[in-house]
Amino acid sequence: MIVTDWQARHGLTAADHQAEFDRLTSNGYRLLKIAGYEFGGAPRFASIWAVQGGSGWQARHGISADDYQAAVTALSRDGFRPVDLSVFRSGNDVLFSAIWEQEEGLEWTAHHALTGDEYQALFNDLSSQGFRLRCVSPYEDQNGERFACVWDRYAGPAWEARHGLTAQEYQDEFDAQNQHGFRLVRVVGYSIGGQIRYAGIWEQSPGHPGKAAHGVAHDDYQGQFDANVAAGLRLVDVSGSMDGGSARYTTIWESTPETDFSATPAASLVVPFMQKWAVPGFSFAIARNGTNRATGAFGYANRITREIATPDHRFRIASVTKPITSTAVHLLIEQGQLALTDPVFGTGALLGTTYGTQGYSARVLTVQLQHLLEHSAGGWTNDSNDPMFQQTQLEQDALISWTLDNRPLTADPGTTYGYSNFGYCLLGRIIERVSGLSYAQFVHRFVLDPSNAGQSVLAGTTAAGRQGQEAMYFGLDRDAPYEIRVDRMDSHGGWVMTPAGMLRFLFSVDGLPSSPDLLRPATLTAMTTASAVRPVTPTHPGYARGWAVNSAGTIWHDGTLPGTQSILVRPSDGRAWSAVCNTGRPNTPLDQEFDDLMWQVQQVV
Numbered sequence: 001m002i003v004t005d006w007q008a009r010h011g012l013t014a015a016d017h018q019a020e021f022d023r024l025t026s027n028g029y030r031l032l033k034i035a036g037y038e039f040g041g042a043p044r045f046a047s048i049w050a051v052q053g054g055s056g057w058q059a060r061h062g063i064s065a066d067d068y069q070a071a072v073t074a075l076s077r078d079g080f081r082p083v084d085l086s087v088f089r090s091g092n093d094v095l096f097s098a099i100w101e102q103e104e105g106l107e108w109t110a111h112h113a114l115t116g117d118e119y120q121a122l123f124n125d126l127s128s129q130g131f132r133l134r135c136v137s138p139y140e141d142q143n144g145e146r147f148a149c150v151w152d153r154y155a156g157p158a159w160e161a162r163h164g165l166t167a168q169e170y171q172d173e174f175d176a177q178n179q180h181g182f183r184l185v186r187v188v189g190y191s192i193g194g195q196i197r198y199a200g201i202w203e204q205s206p207g208h209p210g211k212a213a214h215g216v217a218h219d220d221y222q223g224q225f226d227a228n229v230a231a232g233l234r235l236v237d238v239s240g241s242m243d244g245g246s247a248r249y250t251t252i253w254e255s256t257p258e259t260d261f262s263a264t265p266a267a268s269l270v271v272p273f274m275q276k277w278a279v280p281g282f283s284f285a286i287a288r289n290g291t292n293r294a295t296g297a298f299g300y301a302n303r304i305t306r307e308i309a310t311p312d313h314r315f316r317i318a319s320v321t322k323p324i325t326s327t328a329v330h331l332l333i334e335q336g337q338l339a340l341t342d343p344v345f346g347t348g349a350l351l352g353t354t355y356g357t358q359g360y361s362a363r364v365l366t367v368q369l370q371h372l373l374e375h376s377a378g379g380w381t382n383d384s385n386d387p388m389f390q391q392t393q394l395e396q397d398a399l400i401s402w403t404l405d406n407r408p409l410t411a412d413p414g415t416t417y418g419y420s421n422f423g424y425c426l427l428g429r430i431i432e433r434v435s436g437l438s439y440a441q442f443v444h445r446f447v448l449d450p451s452n453a454g455q456s457v458l459a460g461t462t463a464a465g466r467q468g469q470e471a472m473y474f475g476l477d478r479d480a481p482y483e484i485r486v487d488r489m490d491s492h493g494g495w496v497m498t499p500a501g502m503l504r505f506l507f508s509v510d511g512l513p514s515s516p517d518l519l520r521p522a523t524l525t526a527m528t529t530a531s532a533v534r535p536v537t538p539t540h541p542g543y544a545r546g547w548a549v550n551s552a553g554t555i556w557h558d559g560t561l562p563g564t565q566s567i568l569v570r571p572s573d574g575r576a577w578s579a580v581c582n583t584g585r586p587n588t589p590l591d592q593e594f595d596d597l598m599w600q601v602q603q604v605v
Helices: 014-025 065-076 116-128 167-179 218-230 266-277 318-334 369-373 396-408 421-435 438-450 499-507 523-527 590-604
Strands: 006-012 030-039 042-050 057-063 081-089 093-102 108-114 133-141 144-153 161-165 182-191 195-203 210-217 233-243 245-255 281-288 291-302 496-497 556-562 563-572 575-581
Touching: 006 014, 006 133, 006 218, 006 233, 014 042, 014 057, 014 281, 030 057, 030 093, 030 182, 030 245, 042 081, 042 093, 042 233, 057 065, 057 167, 065 081, 065 093, 065 108, 081 108, 081 144, 081 233, 093 438, 108 133, 116 133, 116 144, 116 161, 133 161, 133 182, 133 195, 161 167, 161 421, 167 182, 167 195, 167 210, 167 266, 182 245, 195 590, 210 218, 210 233, 218 233, 218 245, 266 281, 266 291, 266 590, 281 499, 281 590, 291 499, 318 369, 318 421, 318 438, 318 496, 318 499, 318 556, 318 563, 369 421, 421 438, 438 499, 496 499, 499 563, 499 575, 556 590, 563 590, 575 590
Parallel strands: 030 081, 030 233, 081 133, 182 233
Antiparallel strands: 006 042, 030 042, 057 093, 081 093, 108 144, 133 144, 161 195, 182 195, 210 245, 233 245, 281 291, 281 575, 556 563, 563 575
16 A cells, blocks of 8 residues: 555553554554564564555454464454464463454465474465465464464465574575565564574565665664664564563665655655555556557555556456457457347347247347447346346356346347446357457457557456466455456456556557557447437436447546456547556445546646
8 A cells, every 4th residue: 555654663562552552543543563572571562553544454462372363263254364463472471463454355374383394384285275475473482483374375476485594594595585586575583592583575576675674773773763764764564572681673664755745746646546545556558649658656566565566567457348349349340240230149149049048038139239339238237236246156158148047138129228247248258159269369369469468368366366467456345356256257347457558459449540440440430439329418428339438539448346446548639548456446436536536647747
C-alpha cells in the first residue's frame, strides 16, 4: 500500500505497547509490524504503524503458545490469517505476538514449536508445493531452538531463505544475494543460547532502494533511526534480540519516492486515490495519435514482499477483454465466416445443440450473433444471478449447459439491453467453433500479435497460477480475488495485460492513420455505433458491440473484479489512455472514481 504517514516504536513494555496501540489505532493508524524481545530482564516490543486502508485486522502481543493457537483457530473462522509473527523467550515464558488480516482466497499455513529438523523438513515440503515463506521467527524454549512460521501459496519470482546465521555469515549472505539480484524482504535477529543469530528471506524482484542494518545497539538505535528518517527512508522491518542485559536491533529501510505528493503532477492525483481505496499497485499508459507518450506505476505489484509495480507488470483487465473479443468476432465477419444474423443455438446454428440437456425455448432459438455482441439476448445479465459467478465447481462447457437449462431468457432477443458476461463467454465458444482454434490461439494470432500486444496472457484462477510479471490481487474486506473462476472468463474478462499493451491493441482498432487497423473502416464504425435497443441518453451514453460509446465520439470500456479495476479510453481527438490496479470491488463508487482519476491524469502528464 502507499504509505505517507507512519510511525515506529521500540523498547516498549507490554503495558506501554498496549497504550500506544490504543492511541494510534484511535488516530487511524494500522499495525504493520510487531516484534517482541527481552530487554533488561523483561518483555519489550517494537512496532511499525501507518495510516492506510485495507481489510479488517487484529493483533495480539505477549500471549502464550496455547493462546496463539486458539487465536489462529478462532480468527480463521472469520477469514483472518496471520501475516506477521514474532516469538521470543523471556525467563521461563515463551511469548507470541502476531498480526492477522482478513484475507480470503490465498492459501496459507502456519506452524510453531518446530525443531530445527522439523522446520527444515517442512520448508522442503512446502517449497516443493509452491508455498513461499512469508515470515519465520526462530526462538528458544526450555528444550532448545524452535521455529514458528507462516507460509503463502502463490507463484512469483525466485526466492531464497536462510536461518541460523552468525552476524558475519548473515553479512556474507546479504552481499551474495544482492550480487545475484535478490533483495532482502524480511530479516529477524534472535537470541539462541545467549548468541544472536539471523534469519532472512530474499526475493529476485524489483523493489525500492534502501538499506539494512543488523546488530544495532539499543543506545545507538534512536540516532540511526533519526538519521534514516532525515534521509527520506521508511522503516519496513524491525526485530529486536536480547544482548545480555540490553538489546540489539535488525532493520530494513526503504525509500518510497512516489509518496511525495509534489514529486509529479500525476502523483498528486494518484496517491490520494490509492490511499482512499487501499490500492496496493497502480499503473497507467497515455498516448496521443497512436503513440505511447507516458507510462507510470505506483505502489506494489505484491505488497507481501514489497515488489514494486512497474510499467512492465501485467494485471487482470477484467471486462476490457470484451473489445478484444468483439474485434476477433468482427474479423471473422469480414472473412465471411460469420454474419450478424447467424442464429446461435439450434440445429445448424453456430453452437448447434451442443449445450444444454433440455429443448431450447423459442427465445433461445432466436438469439443471434448480433444480440450477443450488443448485450441484447434478453437475459443472462450481470446481476446477482450472473451465471459466470455461479456454480463455481463447473467447468466452462458444463456451466453453459447449466445456464441454458436453469436460466431462461426473460425478454425477446433484440428488444432490451442487459449487460451480459455470459453472452461474451458464448462469443468465445463461437470463435473456437468457427476458427478451429482455441479462443486464446485465435486472439493471439489474429488480434494481439499483429497489434504488438502478444505479451498478454489469460489469467489463472488461483494465486499459484500467477504468471511472470503479473501483479498479485488483493480484495477489500471479504472479497476473494483468488476464489472467482477467472479461468472460465476468458472471452469476457480473462486477459492479463500491461497498460501499454492495452493501448497497442487499441491502436489497431482506433481508425487513426498512425498504425494499420485490423478491421475495415466500415466495420470499425459499425463496431463503435450504439445499438438501437439502448437509447443514448445523457445519463447512459450507450453501448455498441464490445465498446461503450457516447455522442462525443469517445469509445471506452472498464472492468471490475474482486482485486481488479481497469479502463481503456479513446476520445475522438487522438488521445487515449489505459490504467489498471490490483484491487477492486464491484458495485462501488471505485470504478467511477477510477475513470474520473484518469481523465485528470491524462491532462497533466
